[in-house]
Amino acid sequence: MSNKRKVVKLTCIVCPIGCEIEVIAENGNIISISGNKCPNGEKYAKEEVFHPKRLAFTVLRCKNGTMPTVAVKTSKPVSKFLIPSIMKYLSNVEVSAPLNVGDVVVQNILDSGADVVVTRSVDLLECNS
């Protein structure tokens, strides 16, 4: 099979409109992308066919904070297949308050090129003893 033609039907997840996109690829090269209503959809479809990526989100245990956890995300989309390992790694990470939105808690997580950044600020818990 020298001429491997692949037709992939996708639902775009960039925004809630959810365009139905059709990608036609041959020998690992994209021939056409149709159905998207915006350029973001084209970019998404290109990546989704060969290198699907997602942002990862979770919460980390947080000491001395006004909330027991801090919400975090990866600073950019990472390979979908790396996410389970990222989640496992982060389940063992504990941080301390205070933390602000945008603070980096893990740099270049598992060599993905993405940092893990805070999305929900946590203030230091004042002890009134």
Added chain:
Amino acid sequence: MYTYDLIVIGGGASGIAAAIKAKELGVKKVALVDEKSYLGGVLPQCIHSGFGLVYFKEDLTGPEFTEKLVQKAKKLSFDVYSDTFVFKIIYRDYFEKLVYAVSKHGIKKLKTKTIVYSAGCRERSIYEIGVVGSRPSGIFTAGEAQTLMDIYGIMPGKNIVIVGSGDVGLIMARRFALQGANVKAVIEIMPYPGGLTRNIVQCLNDFNIPLLLSHSVLRVIGKDRIEEVEVCKVDESKKCIEDSIFRIKCDTLIISAGLVPRVELLEDLGISIDPLTKSAVVNDRLETSLPGIFVAGNALVVNDLVDYAVEQGEVAAQGASEFVFNNGISAAQWKKIKLNGNIRFFVPQLISGERDVIMYGRVISPEEKVKLEINEIKKEISFFRVRPSEMIRLRLNKDELSSVKTKSLTFSISKRSE
């Protein structure tokens, strides 16, 4: 007693936006009352992205959206009562409403000219969806599970069955899967999913979680902790097909069976309720049948996007400021919105025709190649497809409305002729 021009009840997205907008419009004394210790409503626990594409033109997580809104609010001066739960509203007269709330410091009695009621919605519970059997531990609503996991860092269980395929249920399916739980199935009684397609893709398909459409959970089995659920296929009239019953082992059952606006306090006041939205009948400033009381956000209509909740908060605040400065909301004649065809509801239900209005609606069932017609203004909008899970939002300009002489406007959705 404290006296305000506006009291906003509920500190979620629409409530914060209402308080901000009212201050920007020059309303002097504004208070925001919220039952929780932190602002943002459900946003701080929605740690995934997809928020704010319309309002902030950025893809933000729920907590990031809250932070941006709160930062905006901090630049303006209004009173915030956190950990304060409103339990009674009294309509004294046109210019005087009383708000009673309980707080750490005792009962508070606040006086105000106007109210923006933005107390959000509540989740339907297992008691409302006809599931019989025992009531062991391990049964949570999706929102409860989300609070446990993403605010308190507590994992509710390991083997999960989710009832209902609305967006909250789908998001929780992914959340559980990411955290290493085994999500056995998402069970939906309707023949089509309740949530947005993008959430089916990124929450279920990404993790190979089965979606059982036209299926229903019949019974909970378990003594101390839930052990199994009994599931069956249903026919078109949602009746159980006898020989299709099977069981799924699980230790956790998540109920994601829809949201209902929280308007008990308004019902007690005797305001008109629309049976279609289960919330207040409102005019184009989102004012209820009681002058000076406005409703916004999910307390008015369960929204798909936080951006819409914010937008409604701002419209209600616009109304409150007009009420304060002009002694009421004016209209020569309120025109009723009538519905025809594949439409579940549209809000607002009354429009003046004297100002722009943003209409929010939903269809009853999925359909392709349809048109929305408003005959009185000769407007026709085409849709490639409509789905109950996707809200329809449209803006009507005062110019196109000004010519209308009838007492009503009829919205109808029907099949487009090719």
